[in-house]
Amino acid sequence: MVTAAHSLPLPDAPRPRFPAVRHLGPNWYACVMGTAAVGTAGAALPTHLPGPRALCTAVWALSLILLVALLAARALHWTHHRDQARAHLLDATAAPFYGCLSMALLAVGGGALSVGRDWIGVRAAVALDAVLFTAGTAVGLAAAVAVPYLMAVHHRIEPHQATPVWLLPLVAPMVSAALGPALVPHLPAGQARQTLLLACVAMFGLSLLATLATLPVILGRLLTGGPLPLALTPTLFLVLGPLGQSTTAVGAFADTAPGTVPAPYAGGFAVLAVLYGVPVMGFALMWFLLAAAHVVRAGRRGMGFAMTWWSLTFPVGTCVTGAAALARHTHLAAYEGLAVCLYAVLVAAWAAAAVGTARGLVSRALLAAPRPAAPAPRPATARTTSGAVR
Numbered sequence: 001m002v003t004a005a006h007s008l009p010l011p012d013a014p015r016p017r018f019p020a021v022r023h024l025g026p027n028w029y030a031c032v033m034g035t036a037a038v039g040t041a042g043a044a045l046p047t048h049l050p051g052p053r054a055l056c057t058a059v060w061a062l063s064l065i066l067l068v069a070l071l072a073a074r075a076l077h078w079t080h081h082r083d084q085a086r087a088h089l090l091d092a093t094a095a096p097f098y099g100c101l102s103m104a105l106l107a108v109g110g111g112a113l114s115v116g117r118d119w120i121g122v123r124a125a126v127a128l129d130a131v132l133f134t135a136g137t138a139v140g141l142a143a144a145v146a147v148p149y150l151m152a153v154h155h156r157i158e159p160h161q162a163t164p165v166w167l168l169p170l171v172a173p174m175v176s177a178a179l180g181p182a183l184v185p186h187l188p189a190g191q192a193r194q195t196l197l198l199a200c201v202a203m204f205g206l207s208l209l210a211t212l213a214t215l216p217v218i219l220g221r222l223l224t225g226g227p228l229p230l231a232l233t234p235t236l237f238l239v240l241g242p243l244g245q246s247t248t249a250v251g252a253f254a255d256t257a258p259g260t261v262p263a264p265y266a267g268g269f270a271v272l273a274v275l276y277g278v279p280v281m282g283f284a285l286m287w288f289l290l291a292a293a294h295v296v297r298a299g300r301r302g303m304g305f306a307m308t309w310w311s312l313t314f315p316v317g318t319c320v321t322g323a324a325a326l327a328r329h330t331h332l333a334a335y336e337g338l339a340v341c342l343y344a345v346l347v348a349a350w351a352a353a354a355v356g357t358a359r360g361l362v363s364r365a366l367l368a369a370p371r372p373a374a375p376a377p378r379p380a381t382a383r384t385t386s387g388a389v390r
Helices: 026-044 050-080 082-089 095-120 122-153 164-186 191-225 230-256 263-300 307-312 314-330 333-363 382-389
Strands: none
Touching: 026 050, 026 095, 026 307, 026 314, 026 333, 050 082, 050 095, 082 095, 095 122, 095 164, 122 164, 122 191, 164 191, 164 230, 191 230, 230 263, 230 307, 230 314, 263 314, 307 314, 307 333, 314 333
């Protein structure tokens, strides 16, 4: 006998609140990073004209607005879509982007002290930078440990899946190392200044050694596994991040060391800025051309816009600041010209990424659920090859 309860309609499942942020991943912080890089890299150029500096300050203010908006949106994401947030952590392709949160905080904080002080004052800039530097460094150090741990324990990764995205959580401490020295003069002389400077040097070593251990895996996959998928091709520029940022960092150490550490070490930092920065910048230029060639190839094969286009911004910005640091310490016009040329590339890349992102937001295509990936083709073997010949 059918009961009355069975005839009642089943209640509809509750609709999740704020559906627009359900698929808003940590990769969106790259927008903040790239925008802040346009402002801070422009301020680091050898030219010192009032007009461009005002524009750089305006771009930094935009990055601050974007950071606040994204922090709010991501808070809604974690509050109302925790299942999706956990899925991002357990996804080998999404988890490395948690390094972007750290670098977004650090980039906006560093920009406050380099250009934002023109509008908000030195005291407010120092306070804002101190808060964002502390938060960004804590998140970056946590990501540098947690993400590789998740990749080793929870993710199931094959060698052919290696991409430059793996560098994101590892380069975050290098950003702290490059931007931390700007806060040193605002601390009490003595132990406080020395501690912060040497902590930055320690983070420099942490990030550098982790990058040197990971980069051969990425290069090996590129050489033996063929080009990256079209949408991932711009991520090749992420390799420039640790290269340019480490060059920027050693230059910042050399600028800050006099009066902070004893004279022999201060002189050593000045030597390191040149002996380290020159060869690393040379490798960065080689990789820049290699990555650019891959992007041109992908464009000819129909590469459309994706959020990976933001990979063309912040890493190039680090090379701008790295070249500007070498220009200061070598007094060579060649590095001044290099910094200006790279900055032109940065502005063009930022404009392209910003326009594409704006169009994707208006059409809501960028906030839609990702399409399921097509199954990867089976690798050729001796058995399949011989069968094909027959």
